Amino acid sequence: MSIDTATAAKVAKLARIQVDEDQLPALAEEFSAILGFIEQLNEVDVDGVEPMVSVTPMRLKRREDVVTDGNQAEAVLANAPDAREGFFAVPKVVE
Amino acid sequence: MLDLTFDTPKPKTIQGAKQAWELVIGMEVHAQVATQAKLFSGASTQFGAEPNSNVAFVDAGMPGMLPVINEECVAQAVRTGLGLKAEIHLKSAFDRKNYFYPDLPQGYQISQLYHPIVGEGEVLVEMGDGTARVVRIERIHLEQDAGKSIHDMDPHMSFVDLNRTGVALMEIVSRPDIRGPEEAAAYITKLRQIMWYLGTCDGNMQNGNLRADVNVSICSPGAYEKYRETGDFGHLGTRCEIKNMNSMRFIQQAIEVEARRQIAIVEDGGEVVQETRLYDPDKGETRSMRSKEEAHDYRYFPCPDLLPLEIEQGWVDDIAGALPELPDEKKSRFMADLGLSDYDASVLTAEPESAAFFEQVADGTDGKMAANWVINDLFGRLKKDDKSLADSPVTPAQIAGIITLIKKGDISGKIAKDVFEIVYTEGGDPAQIVEERGMKQVTDTGAIEAAVDQIIADNPAQVEKAKVNPKLAGWFVGQVMKATGGKANPKAVNEIVAKKLAD
Numbered sequence: 001m002s003i004d005t006a007t008a009a010k011v012a013k014l015a016r017i018q019v020d021e022d023q024l025p026a027l028a029e030e031f032s033a034i035l036g037f038i039e040q041l042n043e044v045d046v047d048g049v050e051p052m053v054s055v056t057p058m059r060l061k062r063r064e065d066v067v068t069d070g071n072q073a074e075a076v077l078a079n080a081p082d083a084r085e086g087f088f089a090v091p092k093v094v095e
Numbered sequence: 096m097l098d099l100t101f102d103t104p105k106p107k108t109i110q111g112a113k114q115a116w117e118l119v120i121g122m123e124v125h126a127q128v129a130t131q132a133k134l135f136s137g138a139s140t141q142f143g144a145e146p147n148s149n150v151a152f153v154d155a156g157m158p159g160m161l162p163v164i165n166e167e168c169v170a171q172a173v174r175t176g177l178g179l180k181a182e183i184h185l186k187s188a189f190d191r192k193n194y195f196y197p198d199l200p201q202g203y204q205i206s207q208l209y210h211p212i213v214g215e216g217e218v219l220v221e222m223g224d225g226t227a228r229v230v231r232i233e234r235i236h237l238e239q240d241a242g243k244s245i246h247d248m249d250p251h252m253s254f255v256d257l258n259r260t261g262v263a264l265m266e267i268v269s270r271p272d273i274r275g276p277e278e279a280a281a282y283i284t285k286l287r288q289i290m291w292y293l294g295t296c297d298g299n300m301q302n303g304n305l306r307a308d309v310n311v312s313i314c315s316p317g318a319y320e321k322y323r324e325t326g327d328f329g330h331l332g333t334r335c336e337i338k339n340m341n342s343m344r345f346i347q348q349a350i351e352v353e354a355r356r357q358i359a360i361v362e363d364g365g366e367v368v369q370e371t372r373l374y375d376p377d378k379g380e381t382r383s384m385r386s387k388e389e390a391h392d393y394r395y396f397p398c399p400d401l402l403p404l405e406i407e408q409g410w411v412d413d414i415a416g417a418l419p420e421l422p423d424e425k426k427s428r429f430m431a432d433l434g435l436s437d438y439d440a441s442v443l444t445a446e447p448e449s450a451a452f453f454e455q456v457a458d459g460t461d462g463k464m465a466a467n468w469v470i471n472d473l474f475g476r477l478k479k480d481d482k483s484l485a486d487s488p489v490t491p492a493q494i495a496g497i498i499t500l501i502k503k504g505d506i507s508g509k510i511a512k513d514v515f516e517i518v519y520t521e522g523g524d525p526a527q528i529v530e531e532r533g534m535k536q537v538t539d540t541g542a543i544e545a546a547v548d549q550i551i552a553d554n555p556a557q558v559e560k561a562k563v564n565p566k567l568a569g570w571f572v573g574q575v576m577k578a579t580g581g582k583a584n585p586k587a588v589n590e591i592v593a594k595k596l597a598d
Contacts, residue, residue: 010392014193014392014394016195053188053397053402053403054402058402059402059405060164060401060402060403060404060405061163061164062163062164062165062166062169063132063137063163063164063165063166064165064166064167065130065131065132065165065166065167065168066131066132066137067131067132067137067138067139068132068137069132069136069137069138069151069153070137070138070139070148070149070150070151071148071149072148072150073145073146073147073148073150075152076147076150076152076155076257077147082252084249084252084254085146085248085254086145086146086147086148086256087146087147087245087248087254087255087256088147088197088254088255088256088257089249089252089253089254089255090197090244090252090253090254090255091251091252091253092246092251092252092253093196093197093244093246093253094246094253
């Protein structure tokens with residue numbers, strides 16, 4: 001599978017990464033190389049093999065329905081570039 | 096087994112300039128799961144807390160924080176699935192839905208795209224006129240809610256509160272089986288009712304605990320039936336999705352408005368474009384959410400932070416065994432065993448609290464009388480005072496007491512209304528009130544006979560007339576009732592008056 005510059009630009013946009021136009025061809029080429037490498041896996045016959053989702057034979061850890069966290073608004077907001085009256089303040093976003 | 100036989104309601108049709116069109120509607124209902132803590136963190140789900148106070152570092156998307164699933168959220172989803180007669184998947188998995196928005200600090204929503212916990216089910220949606228439609232459920236999956244943005248606190252900034260971030264939602268996805276605005280409202284009402292009974296979602300639409308995305312398309316009469324026969328969506332029109340509505344009224348308006356917009360386009364020779372739209376109730380129109388379209392590529396992939404969710408059949412069976420009686424079953428039992436009308440049974444089962452109240456009244460008294468007293472007298476009185484059942488000053492035992500007094504013949508139906516008013520305003524035990532205030536019905540035939548004799552003696556002219564016209568006996572009965580302050584047993588009075596006049 002080959003990635004063209006338009007696709008590379010779209011992926012960059014979806015990931016909110018700013019990429020200059022002249023860098024796109026190189027990026028697209030790297031993408032294609034990565035996908036090409038991964039595509040080798042398609043050569044393996046996995047018919048009837050259940051997909052492996054984890055290397056550890058573990059069950060998903062669960063929690064009881066008890067409130068054990070929160071009440072730390074200051075800590076939550078500590079890294080915010082702008083916080084007012086207990087809220088994160090961000091540039092206006094309205095549909 | 097339920098014996099529910101219904102006619103199918105007619106689909107809503109809208110007459111365009113060229114032809115009549117039918118509506119086809121599918122819904123994605125987002126129901127907040129009723130739990131103490133969030134889906135993947137130990138922060139509280141409490142509504143209305145101080146901004147950002149119910150936030151764990153997991154919810155805030157802090158680096159290195161890992162989600163740990165709340166077992167009760169899983170149980171609630173299973174309960175809801177069982178309540179919708181749906182298939183429960185013992186193995187499900189979580190995926191990441193990637194998009195950027197200020198109220199989504201992780202940069203993705205953890206959801207279940209590929210392997211939802213609940214599969215196909217169904218909901219019986221009654222329309223109140225003897226018709227009902229079975230709406231097929233495609234799936235229910237668990238996912239995280241996003242935070243809340245507030246846009247009106249500052250002219251240039253939006254304020255973000257993450258208290259709702261990470262709260263568990265069930266997304267209940269229907270098939271396109273809903274055929275009109277009223278059916279859409281009835282469908283949500285029914286889902287909410289079932290979840291009230293199950294205790295899995297409080298259904299508070301105002302707080303946003305129940306929201307719906309509505310898919311609307313139009314088709315020519317007959318096309319929908321072809322879709323149902325073949326399963327081929329090609330028979331249906333292109334759909335538009337109206338996002339995020341939390342008012343029954345607006346949902347109905349939006350469906351109608353959107354259908355008319357599509358009809359105008361199609362009749363004009365145009366094509367409906369599949370897109371996400373927003374309903375503006377002030378303008379009474381839907382409009383395209385272009386920003387959402389651009390970001391529509393969510394690049395889903397399995398969430399690497401979470402192993403698949405595996406549950407045991409035994410655990411599901413335990414939940415199934417502890418399920419409460421559901422609205423459909425309760426309603427048909429009220430009708431079959433207690434002799435209630437369809438209407439009364441519907442009113443009483445609308446909310447689990449009213450059904451429980453009614454059952455306490457009916458227990459040991461009489462189903463029909465209990466239904467009349469609860470619906471007409473209690474609900475009517477509460478409505479007059481703008482009170483809810485939870486604020487009722489009258490207990491089920493007090494109403495049962497009044498009914499018992501009527502059945503024993505201690506009070507007439509008319510006096511019973513007075514007793515009810517006393518109980519409602521002053522409280523107290525009905526039997527004691529009747530005793531202490533001398534409201535007991537006179538069933539002593541001697542006393543009634545004396546009253547009848549007196550009236551006959553005082554009104555010889557009327558007696559003569561009554562001998563010619565037996566209908567005038569009613570006048571004597573009225574006089575006796577008046578003389579005894581309404582306390583005489585009407586049946587006894589009728590009999591004695593008839594006998595005396597015949598003498």
